[in-house]
Amino acid sequence: MRHEASRRPRVVGELARPVFFVGFMGAGKTSVARRLARTCGVASVDMDTYLERREGKRVKEIFAQAGEDGFRAIETDVLRELAGKEPLLVSCGGGVVKRDENRAILRDAGFVVYLKVTADEAKSRISDTSTRPLFQDLDVARKTSEERLPLYAEVADLTIDTAGKNVATIAREVQSALEKEGILCLQRK
Ligand SMILES: Nc1ncnc2c1ncn2[C@@H]1O[C@H](COP(=O)(O)OP(=O)(O)OP(=O)(O)O)[C@@H](O)[C@H]1O
């Protein structure tokens, strides 16, 4: 087994522009970006994790101390910072599309992959919603996800319905689209 893996060619990928994964909480943005990073030899970063490290606080604490507006201001700053780096795979926070300013950054700087999921399916995937301040009540989450549909659609260069598909299948679909669009270039070494 180990022998076979060592004979497999090493893949090094290069991105022409940042790839932003958007979609509702539980859509699989973090999982799919991580998987793609592993299989394509490209770096990925999770916006919520990056933001938490930068601020030295959990998302939940920022919401409690500064409210949603305070969190959104930090989120815009982080998005701008990540958009200006060497192109990366970026799994965005679920609410990144709420601000007009953010949608302009996403569209202008990157290639946007929208992973679609219903609130009900997302709820069944997420074991601990306590870390997601805006996913405390399923009825509210259903409404929020409906309201955001046109915002996700507005920025999307590629839309993938994730229902009934596993992370590996979705990552393969994204990889194939990115290669076709000339966003991802793979070299097998
Ligand atoms: N296609 C899928 N099918 C089944 N489970 C999935 C799928 N994608 C992700 N999951 C599971 O759902 C949970 C949430 O996934 P993930 O953290 O990748 O979503 P996210 O879109 O980044 O959410 P958030 O916006 O809250 O960060 C994880 O436990 C993950 O393993």
Ligand SMILES: O=C(O)C1=C[C@@H](O)[C@@H](O)[C@H](O)C1
């Ligand atoms: O959908 C949202 O508004 C959020 C999603 C999470 O990724 C975090 O960015 C935060 O909990 C807000």
Ligand SMILES: [Mg+2]
């Ligand atoms: Mg995530």
